Amino acid sequence: MKTDAYTSEAWRVGVLFSSSGFMAVIEETQLRGTLLAIEEVNAAGGVNGRELVPVMYDPASESAAFGRYAKRLMVEDHVSTIFGCYTSSSRKAVLPVVERLNGLLWYPTLYEGFEFSPNVIYTGAAPNQNSVALCRYLMDHYGPRFYFVGSDYIYPRESNRIMHELLRGNGGEVVGETYLDLRARRHDFLPVIRDIGRLQPDVIFSTVVGDSTIHLYQSYADAGFNPKVMPIASLTTTEAEIRAMGFDVGEGHVTAAPYFQGVGGASNSSFVARYKKRYGENEPTNMCVEAAYFQVHIFAKALEQTNSTDTDLLRPMVLGSTFEAPQGRVSINATCNHADLWTRIGRVNRRGQFDVVQQSLNPVIADPYLTGYGSPAACQRG
Numbered sequence: 001m002k003t004d005a006y007t008s009e010a011w012r013v014g015v016l017f018s019s020s021g022f023m024a025v026i027e028e029t030q031l032r033g034t035l036l037a038i039e040e041v042n043a044a045g046g047v048n049g050r051e052l053v054p055v056m057y058d059p060a061s062e063s064a065a066f067g068r069y070a071k072r073l074m075v076e077d078h079v080s081t082i083f084g085c086y087t088s089s090s091r092k093a094v095l096p097v098v099e100r101l102n103g104l105l106w107y108p109t110l111y112e113g114f115e116f117s118p119n120v121i122y123t124g125a126a127p128n129q130n131s132v133a134l135c136r137y138l139m140d141h142y143g144p145r146f147y148f149v150g151s152d153y154i155y156p157r158e159s160n161r162i163m164h165e166l167l168r169g170n171g172g173e174v175v176g177e178t179y180l181d182l183r184a185r186r187h188d189f190l191p192v193i194r195d196i197g198r199l200q201p202d203v204i205f206s207t208v209v210g211d212s213t214i215h216l217y218q219s220y221a222d223a224g225f226n227p228k229v230m231p232i233a234s235l236t237t238t239e240a241e242i243r244a245m246g247f248d249v250g251e252g253h254v255t256a257a258p259y260f261q262g263v264g265g266a267s268n269s270s271f272v273a274r275y276k277k278r279y280g281e282n283e284p285t286n287m288c289v290e291a292a293y294f295q296v297h298i299f300a301k302a303l304e305q306t307n308s309t310d311t312d313l314l315r316p317m318v319l320g321s322t323f324e325a326p327q328g329r330v331s332i333n334a335t336c337n338h339a340d341l342w343t344r345i346g347r348v349n350r351r352g353q354f355d356v357v358q359q360s361l362n363p364v365i366a367d368p369y370l371t372g373y374g375s376p377a378a379c380q381r382g
């Protein structure tokens with residue numbers, strides 16, 4: 001077994017987020033969160049006196065490129081720890097690489113659940129930490145008739161399958177369901193907007209991601225729909241996309257997430273201040289930045305104990321560990337490699353921030369296979 005003790009060399013870690021292409025609007029923020037945490041660890045003396053050095057590639061929003069770069073990181077750059085991936089298709093492209101070569105992918109994005117790999121640490125929300133509460137909130141406040149619109153890949157299709165089941169279980173119905181190419185432009189949303197106008201749902205549940213998000217919300221605003229009575233609800237639309245679409249366009253729409261920039265607490269205020277100092281006063285934080293940020297700190301704490309990036313040594317130190325994250329205390333659940341996270345529902349205000357309208361009383365235990373659906377821990381109401 002390789003150990004890394006007794007050397008003053010830097011710790012090299014892989015970083016794979018797109019800073020170009022149609023996913024850069026959100027992945028670039030995950031890159032920033034990762035780099036901010038790395039800089040903080042280094043400013044505090046590194047890990048056991050050794051700096052963290054990111055080895056970075058830009059997969060340019062192409063899922064297959066994530067797989068190729070992950071292989072390059074592990075085989076040519078001799079890196080075993082990778083922070084990266086937003087889309088579930090990019091994670092699925094990296095999975096066989098880290099599994100075959102025994103790497104550890106740290107994945108800071110909400111996803112559709114129903115996955116476990118010993119070679120992944122999942123720090124974004126699973127469906128029991130966002131979809132369950134969102135479904136109930138929307139039904140209680142807006143009504144039972146949902147229209148689904150999504151980008152065409154695994155996360156939207158699977159997330160909609162789950163939302164469909166939750167809706168049906170609560171007496172709701174799906175009145176329409178449409179998928180568009182990940183590269184969809186403004187005009188591609190016109191038929192969707194016409195469909196919505198005709199069907200008049202109570203809620204539009206969007207699993208659209210990346211630049212297309214902006215086109216969807218802007219097309220909705222152009223049509224003159226009213227978010228007070230028929231909001232777009234999402235698990236992916238963050239402060240970053242709201243800024244890109246315009247605060248007036250985003251106002252009134254709803255997102256469920258473990259973190260919003262506006263959550264209270266000293267840990268978050270200081271995180272937001274450090275982020276803005278580093279990247280600019282107008283750069284908001286968001287749930288994806290936050291997960292990308294705290295997972296690096298969890299990694300660094302574990303590495304301090306193992307003094308080795310060997311996955312077999314690191315993993316047991318990571319599992320069960322806790323961290324005072326900007327969202328509140330989080331832990332890596334040792335039964336499933338997913339993080340126990342807070343559940344929050346936010347509504348966009350005219351400053352492009354989310355007002356938190358509901359939140360869990362405690363972190364919600366990760367249940368990626370929804371085995372405990374119906375149990376108090378998995379389905380807390382705020």
Ligand code: ACM
Pocket residue numbers: 086087088089109110111112155209236
């Ligand atoms: C996602 O693709 N997991 C948002």
